Structure formats: C-alpha cells, structure tokens
Amino acid sequence: MRIVLAGGGTGGHIYPALAVAKEMRRQEPQATFLYIGTTKGLEARLVPREGIPFEAVEIAGLKRKLTVENLRTAWKFVRAVRRSAELLREFRPDVVIGTGGYVCGPVVYAASRLGIPTVIHEQNVVPGLTNKFLARVVDRIAVSFEESLAHFPRKKTVFTGNPCATEVMHGRAEAGRQALGIPDGRRIVLIVGGSRGAKAINEAALQLLPMMGDEPDTHFVYVTGEVHFEEISSRLQSEASLPPNVTLLPYVHNMPDLLAATHVIVNRAGASTLAELTALGVPAVLIPSPYVTNNHQEKNARGLEKAGAAIVILERELTGESLRRALAPLLRDTARWSAMRERSLTLGKPDAAASICRLLREAGKT
Structure with a gap:
C-alpha cells in the first residue's frame, strides 16, 4: 500500500x-x-x-x-x-x-x-x-x-x-525505572510540560519540590524542557532545595518506558498526551495551556475531569501549593488513585x- x-x-x-x-x-x-x-x-x-x-x-x-x-x-x-x-x-x-x-x-x-x-x-x-x-x-x-x-x-x-x-503501549516499566535508577518500591510522579517545557509548570514545580522530601515512598521525575534546564538546575542547586527523591531532566527520550512506570503525571493537556495517559490508565493533574487555538487543551482536559480520570488546574490558578493539594489525595488515598486509574482506562483506545x-x-x- x-x-x-x-x-x-x-x-x-x-x-x-x-x-x-x-x-x-x-x-x-x-x-x-x-x-x-x-x-x-x-x-x-x-x-x-x-x-x-x-x-x-x-x-x-x-x-x-x-x-x-x-x-x-x-x-x-x-x-x-x-x-x-x-x-x-x-x-x-x-x-x-x-x-x-x-x-x-x-x-x-x-x-x-x-x-x-x-x-x-x-x-x-x-x-x-x-x-x-x-x-x-x-x-x-x-x-x-x-x-x-x-x-x-x-x-x-x-x-x-x-x-x-498505540505507540505508548510498547513501553516497559522496568526499563523506565532502570534508566533512572528508581527502585521498584517507589511510586513515580512525573512532572513535565511538553518537549520544550512550560514556564508556569516549572515555576510551580520549583515551589513544590522542596516540600516533597517528606514523601519517601515517592520519587519525583521533573522534566524541565531543554531550554529551561540550566536555569532550573542552577536555581535548585543554589537554594539547596532539591530533595534526594527528585530526578531533574531536560528531556526524556524513552517516554513510553517512563510512562509505563508512572503512578501520577502532571502535564499539559495536548491530545496526544491524553491518548497516551488513558491508554495506560495514568491518573493525571492537568494544566491546560491557555495559549492554544480555541482553548482546545482545556476542552480536552475537562473531558477527562468529567469522567473522573484527571484533576484540572488552570494556569492562572497554578502554584506550588495548589499543585501539592491536587497531588495529595492521589499519593495518600489508594482508593481514590485506583478509581481514577479505572476511569482513565475506560477512556483509552x-x-x-x-x-x-x-x-x-x-x-x-x-
């Protein structure tokens, strides 16, 4: 053909x-x-x-x-x-x-x-x-x-x-963990703003991560985007505020493997991203980009929110504290996390x- x-x-x-x-x-x-x-x-x-x-x-x-x-x-x-x-x-x-x-x-x-x-x-x-x-x-x-x-x-x-x-279904969770040296017993929270990163998500993450050292069973993988990596890395190191349970990366080349191992994701709400998350059943905290045509990312995100598969935070409401409040029930309430996972899977194709x-x-x- x-x-x-x-x-x-x-x-x-x-x-x-x-x-x-x-x-x-x-x-x-x-x-x-x-x-x-x-x-x-x-x-x-x-x-x-x-x-x-x-x-x-x-x-x-x-x-x-x-x-x-x-x-x-x-x-x-x-x-x-x-x-x-x-x-x-x-x-x-x-x-x-x-x-x-x-x-x-x-x-x-x-x-x-x-x-x-x-x-x-x-x-x-x-x-x-x-x-x-x-x-x-x-x-x-x-x-x-x-x-x-x-x-x-x-x-x-x-x-x-x-x-x-379909592509993301070929990922291997074990390979995702091994690539970053994360033990099997740790839950992974992936924070990412797209391949180029997102300034608003980066700023919220900078406020959030110093508070996350008291989550010893959780490992945070924070993908800054290549253009933001040096600045973010410098700020975290100068403030001595990067907990040991955080991995800082500019970009992820093996994303299907990492997603397969992810417990919760914080991300934008592009259509391809949501397709990957629902195929795998990954509960999400979504921050839709307000800079896209027809505000389509918020419309995408609201569909998952209505189905019970995601929590939505608008960018104008995004802070380290609002992000911490959204993540807390997904990290501490197993029943809530499991329900969101099941709802996400029902949306997947x-x-x-x-x-x-x-x-x-x-x-x-x-």
Whole structure:
C-alpha cells in the first residue's frame, strides 16, 4: 500500500502520523510512504529520522479576521495545492491522510481534486479551521474524542482514538525505572510540560519540590524542557532545595518506558498526551495551556475531569501549593488513585493506530 502522510507544525500533529506509519509497517512491511510537510515545522527534522521520504510545500495559516496577510496566504494556498498535486501524481498513493496543521489543507484538498481517497484525523475535541474546511471534501474522518463526532458529518466520521495511544503501549516499566535508577518500591510522579517545557509548570514545580522530601515512598521525575534546564538546575542547586527523591531532566527520550512506570503525571493537556495517559490508565493533574487555538487543551482536559480520570488546574490558578493539594489525595488515598486509574482506562483506545490503518485500507479500496 502506498500512503501519503500530511501534518505539521507541532508534535501533536506529527507524532500521530508517525504512529500510523509505524503500525502500518508492522502490519504491512511492504507499505511505502511519503510525508508532505513544511520546512519550518518540526516535521522537517522528525520525519527523516524515521526513514520516511519527506517533501515540503510552502503554506501559512489564516488569521481569524480579514487582513492583507490573508490575501498572501490565499495565494500561497493556491501554489501549495499545485505543488501538492505534482507530488501526488509522481508518488501515486492509494490513500492520503492528514493529521492536522496548515499543510494538510493543500495536500488533502489536492488529493480530493485528483480523485485520490482521503482521510483526516482530528486530535482535539473541537476541530481547527483546516479540518473544518477539509471535512467537506474528504472520504473519511477519524476523531480522537467521542465528543468530536458532533462537529463532523456523522456518516463518514469514526471514533478511533489517537494513534499515539498505540505507540505508548510498547513501553516497559522496568526499563523506565532502570534508566533512572528508581527502585521498584517507589511510586513515580512525573512532572513535565511538553518537549520544550512550560514556564508556569516549572515555576510551580520549583515551589513544590522542596516540600516533597517528606514523601519517601515517592520519587519525583521533573522534566524541565531543554531550554529551561540550566536555569532550573542552577536555581535548585543554589537554594539547596532539591530533595534526594527528585530526578531533574531536560528531556526524556524513552517516554513510553517512563510512562509505563508512572503512578501520577502532571502535564499539559495536548491530545496526544491524553491518548497516551488513558491508554495506560495514568491518573493525571492537568494544566491546560491557555495559549492554544480555541482553548482546545482545556476542552480536552475537562473531558477527562468529567469522567473522573484527571484533576484540572488552570494556569492562572497554578502554584506550588495548589499543585501539592491536587497531588495529595492521589499519593495518600489508594482508593481514590485506583478509581481514577479505572476511569482513565475506560477512556483509552490502545488500538487506535490499528483502527486508523483499517480506515485507510477501506478508503483506499473505494
């Protein structure tokens, strides 16, 4: 099977596409792929590492009000559609899947105009502008959250979950503990703000961790983000306030292994992150980013909160003390932790990547 993947900008759009490719390769080792993105997004760096051929088109996002810049964007879209069509004619895919980001617009639209079967995947509860536009022309739509079904034509929309959930199921808890030298008897609280870190979470963690030395059965793994690591490390060391039960890291390369060993996580509420947590049943304290389009992270997080799988703290309410209060019942009340874990697991879709692969095959046969 020949598949074109399109998605770009942030990891939340790129990692689901790569997860689909990995699952398809497991099922069909002979499958071939082409990834179409932009040179400015993370995809230009991440995709070639996976051994997937990469091509770029130039595109920008529309502003939500009438501006001169939108006229330039419209012209870029036309040119990107032409370039996408050239790449598609050359590669001759059986199906094209878009996983979000502005680049999906011209690629998936060009495929639909050429009569190539098309699929889009929406990671968030509320769809963005690109997927709203593409929903009218694609053959099938996959969504990560059941609540998203109301935003798309019901007959061609399927609740599959997020394919990142499948990837995380390959993690090994023992390997995660061994990599950090954490004994089996210790619970792990993972504090992370995404691959680049989050200033608000870092500041709250700086206030929290000096208070956590009296939790001897708990080990805190605090991932600062690479750009924040030196500053945070320096501040903690200068204040002599880093307890022995804390491991400070700039980045985690074996995240599936570490998540498999995690007792509680403190994190943002990106769709891929929530897919991973619910697949594993990890109780969470979520601090949604207020800087994203349509405030979609809070909507994502509230769904888990309503189901009893997470505690939500808005960034404007986040302090070391509010974080300590949220963590306390999850560390000291076994029944509360177990209930949250069970509720989280009911939301998980660990077979999401396989479901999307089936959808691609079905679309490719139409």
